[in-house]
Amino acid sequence: MRKLSELEGAALGIIARAQPVTPYQVRKIFAQSPNPHWSASAGSIYPLIKRLEEAHFVSAEEHATGERFGQKYALTKTGRKRLRHWILGGDHVKLVGLPDLVRIRVAMMLVLSADEQRQFLTAMEQKLLEALAITRADVTLKAAEKDRDPLSLLISRGALLQTEARLVWIREVQAVMLGPRRPD
Amino acid sequence: MRKLSELEGAALGIIARAQPVTPYQVRKIFAQSPNPHWSASAGSIYPLIKRLEEAHFVSAEEHATGERFGQKYALTKTGRKRLRHWILGGDHVKLVGLPDLVRIRVAMMLVLSADEQRQFLTAMEQKLLEALAITRADVTLKAAEKDRDPLSLLISRGALLQTEARLVWIREVQAVMLGPRRPD
DNA sequence: GGACACATGTAATACGTTACATGATTTT
DNA sequence: AAAATCATGTAACGTATTACATGTGTCC
Numbered sequence: 001m002r003k004l005s006e007l008e009g010a011a012l013g014i015i016a017r018a019q020p021v022t023p024y025q026v027r028k029i030f031a032q033s034p035n036p037h038w039s040a041s042a043g044s045i046y047p048l049i050k051r052l053e054e055a056h057f058v059s060a061e062e063h064a065t066g067e068r069f070g071q072k073y074a075l076t077k078t079g080r081k082r083l084r085h086w087i088l089g090g091d092h093v094k095l096v097g098l099p100d101l102v103r104i105r106v107a108m109m110l111v112l113s114a115d116e117q118r119q120f121l122t123a124m125e126q127k128l129l130e131a132l133a134i135t136r137a138d139v140t141l142k143a144a145e146k147d148r149d150p151l152s153l154l155i156s157r158g159a160l161l162q163t164e165a166r167l168v169w170i171r172e173v174q175a176v177m178l179g180p181r182r183p184d
Numbered sequence: 185m186r187k188l189s190e191l192e193g194a195a196l197g198i199i200a201r202a203q204p205v206t207p208y209q210v211r212k213i214f215a216q217s218p219n220p221h222w223s224a225s226a227g228s229i230y231p232l233i234k235r236l237e238e239a240h241f242v243s244a245e246e247h248a249t250g251e252r253f254g255q256k257y258a259l260t261k262t263g264r265k266r267l268r269h270w271i272l273g274g275d276h277v278k279l280v281g282l283p284d285l286v287r288i289r290v291a292m293m294l295v296l297s298a299d300e301q302r303q304f305l306t307a308m309e310q311k312l313l314e315a316l317a318i319t320r321a322d323v324t325l326k327a328a329e330k331d332r333d334p335l336s337l338l339i340s341r342g343a344l345l346q347t348e349a350r351l352v353w354i355r356e357v358q359a360v361m362l363g364p365r366r367p368d
Numbered sequence: 369g370g371a372c373a374c375a376t377g378t379a380a381t382a383c384g385t386t387a388c389a390t391g392a393t394t395t396t
Numbered sequence: 397a398a399a400a401t402c403a404t405g406t407a408a409c410g411t412a413t414t415a416c417a418t419g420t421g422t423c424c
Contacts, residue, residue: 005383006285013292024403035281044384046405070403084296087289088304092311095286096350097219101190101279103342105271108197110335112268120272127276150360151294158287158353165349166280169342176334189411208375228412230377235411254375 001055007038009086011048012075015058016083020072022063023049034138034159035131049073057082102128102166106173121174128167135160185239191222193270195232196259199242200267204256206247207233218322218343219315233257241266286312286350290357305358312351319344 004012014029015021021029023045030040038044052058057079060071075083102124109117139160142153188196198213199205205213207229214224222228236242241263244255259267286308293301323344326337 002382006283006288007384010288013288013295016292016295022403023405027403037278037281037283039385041385041387042403042405043386043407048383080295083292084300087292087296088300090285090289092307094221095289095308096311096315096347097221098282098284098346099190099221100282100342100346101274103339104190104194104197105274105279106342107335107339108200108267108271111197111200111264112271116268116272123276124279127280131280151291154353154357154360155287155291157356158284158290158350161349161353162282162284162346163280165345166342169338169345172341173338176338186410191412206375207377211375223413225413225415226375226377227379227414231411 001051001057004082004086007040007044008048008052009083010038011045012052012057012079012083012086015052015073016075016080019074020061020063021074022070022072024070034134034156052079055082100166102170106170109177118178121170121178125167125170125174128163128170132160132163132167135163185235185241188266188270191224191228192232192236193267194222195229196236196241196263196267196270199236199257200259200264203258204245204247205258206254206256208254218318218340236263239266284350286354290354293361302362305354305362309351309354309358312347312354316344316347316351319347 010030011026014026018025018029026049027040027042027045030036030038030045049058053060053073056076058073059076060073063070063072105120106124109120112120135156139153139156142149142156146153194214195210198210202209202213210233211224211226211229214220214222214229233242237244237257240260242257243260244257247254247256289304290308293304296304319340323337323340326333326340330337
């Protein structure tokens with residue numbers, strides 16, 4: 001296998017933490033993550049895990065629940081090695097540059113009418129507020145069990161700090177673009 | 185054309201601002217953007233613009249410089265409409281959730297040895313500092329011409345706020361994961 | 369006039385998405 | 397028993413990436 005894609009690396013990391021897992025569980029973990037940016041559909045996960053298995057990064061183990069049979073996958077040693085290499089060996093310049101779908105739309109906001117601009121910015125502020133609430137809840141949840149899992153708390157904290165920054169920013173945009181003073 | 189991809193929308197936005205432009209110029213603008221997250225290679229841009237043209241979102245105009253002939257593209261009315269719709273009509277939940285390639289790697293940091301963890305976090309902090317410097321320079325640059333183009337300044341400000349937040353966070357991670365006090 | 373960047377593509381490849389299909393388990 | 401959800405896939409499709417190919421303008 002040439003090079004792990006972002007989704008493959010993420011999946012491998014999930015398997016590493018939750019092993020042994022079924023593909024379906026991996027899918028669930030993707031879906032349940034706060035702010036999911038992958039669809040993590042069946043069409044992506046099952047072939048992906050099959051690829052990982054063919055590359056001997058994960059190994060399957062039969063598991064049966066009643067009549068159903070399925071595979072539970074666990075990380076192999078080479079898989080672990082490969083995961084370490086994936087984390088450390090990425091192009092660091094690409095890692096720090098992140099695509100903000102909101103920002104890119106704000107950047108081309110001038111094609112919108114004044115009303116549309118206001119509408120868009122308000123909607124974005126609203127969604128960021130919702131995301132903020134979700135992330136805050138997640139942080140307090142993770143904080144409760146931080147002794148067992150300090151890293152999960154940190155990850156949630158990261159999402160929180162970013163969402164806060166984006167909210168501050170979108171309001172800055174509102175202030176400048178919609179006029180500094182706007183009495184309703 | 186079914187639905188604009190993220191790259192297509194971005195390209196259309198660039199064309200909207202800089203029209204009339206050649207595909208090569210679009211490519212340059214992508215590449216020169218601070219923190220580029222798309223390769224914006226020839227293999228993506230040329231077919232992309234051809235698609236946009238076939239969908240009548242952009243129209244070509246012959247332009248000649250010496251012996252060379254090429255196309256300069258400009259937004260059509262339907263293209264402008266489509267761009268507006270693309271900005272406003274995206275799935276707002278997906279827009280606010282952004283994939284942070286650093287955070288996802290930090291999340292699976294436990295497969296690393298203590299030394300590797302330190303190495304990785306230090307490298308990330310370093311790269312974020314570099315990104316911060318670049319973004320700061322960009323902000324001051326855009327601030328100088330903010331009267332002509334207030335939006336560009338805001339976009340740079342957005343990148344700055346995010347980078348700052350990520351830097352604060354990575355240091356939080358360092359403090360927790362590498363021990364609260366670490367005398368060298 | 370040779371080297372190098374400019375400018376425009378094409379080909380092979382791979383990956384993720386949506387949509388579809390199917391059987392098992394649980395719920396009502 | 398019907399309906400809904402769980403769980404595991406497959407097929408078609410589109411799009412971005414890397415690598416390659418080719419000719420033009422400019423620099424020394």
